[in-house]
Amino acid sequence: MNHQPFETWIFAQEDLNEADRLALQQHLEACQACRSLQEKWESLHEELQAPAMLAPRAGFTRRWKAGLAEKRLREQRRQAWKVFLTFSGATTAVVLVMIAYALLTSTPAEWVQAAMRTVTETVGTYSAVRELTTAWMNLTPLGLNIVIWIALGVTFCILAFIWVYAIWRTAFAGVWNK
Numbered sequence: 286m287n288h289q290p291f292e293t294w295i296f297a298q299e300d301l302n303e304a305d306r307l308a309l310q311q312h313l314e315a316c317q318a319c320r321s322l323q324e325k326w327e328s329l330h331e332e333l334q335a336p337a338m339l340a341p342r343a344g345f346t347r348r349w350k351a352g353l354a355e356k357r358l359r360e361q362r363r364q365a366w367k368v369f370l371t372f373s374g375a376t377t378a379v380v381l382v383m384i385a386y387a388l389l390t391s392t393p394a395e396w397v398q399a400a401m402r403t404v405t406e407t408v409g410t411y412s413a414v415r416e417l418t419t420a421w422m423n424l425t426p427l428g429l430n431i432v433i434w435i436a437l438g439v440t441f442c443i444l445a446f447i448w449v450y451a452i453w454r455t456a457f458a459g460v461w462n463k
């Protein structure tokens with residue numbers, strides 16, 4: 286196919302008369318090579334109109350950054366899950382080994398004995414702690430006790446606040462970065 290004069294006309298379309306414009310249009314519809322040249326010329330024109338392109342580019346950069354932050358967050362969550370699952374799996378394995386070992390080396394009667402002993406010891410520890418606390422409360426002045434209760438309460442509130450804040454940040458981080 287003969288591409289002239291159409292190849293030249295593509296670069297000077299403003300100067301063409303109506304008949305030439307129509308002839309070029311018909312050639313473009315029939316010729317793949319010239320059509321691709323025309324498209325390249327058009328996209329170059331658009332590229333050169335920099336001020337018009339600035340706004341979409343800024344939007345694109347912002348969206349790209351948001352996408353990156355989201356990807357990073359997803360990666361962090363996946364890592365957290367991986368650690369959690371690994372620890373859970375390891376703990377389960379240890380418990381299973383302990384149960385298997387107990388089944389192999391002892392009898393049910395011994396388990397009951399061990400359970401009873403554990404309960405007794407726990408109760409013993411609990412009453413010991415309570416007695417110790419009561420004794421301490423009786424020995425120390427009231428003002429000191431109140432100060433210590435307030436300190437414990439404030440510490441608890443701060444810890445609870447940090448915990449809630451951490452969960453909140455994790456849950457809404459993706460929304461904020463958009």
Ligand SMILES: [Zn+2]
Nearest residue numbers: 287288316319
């Ligand atoms: Zn052509």
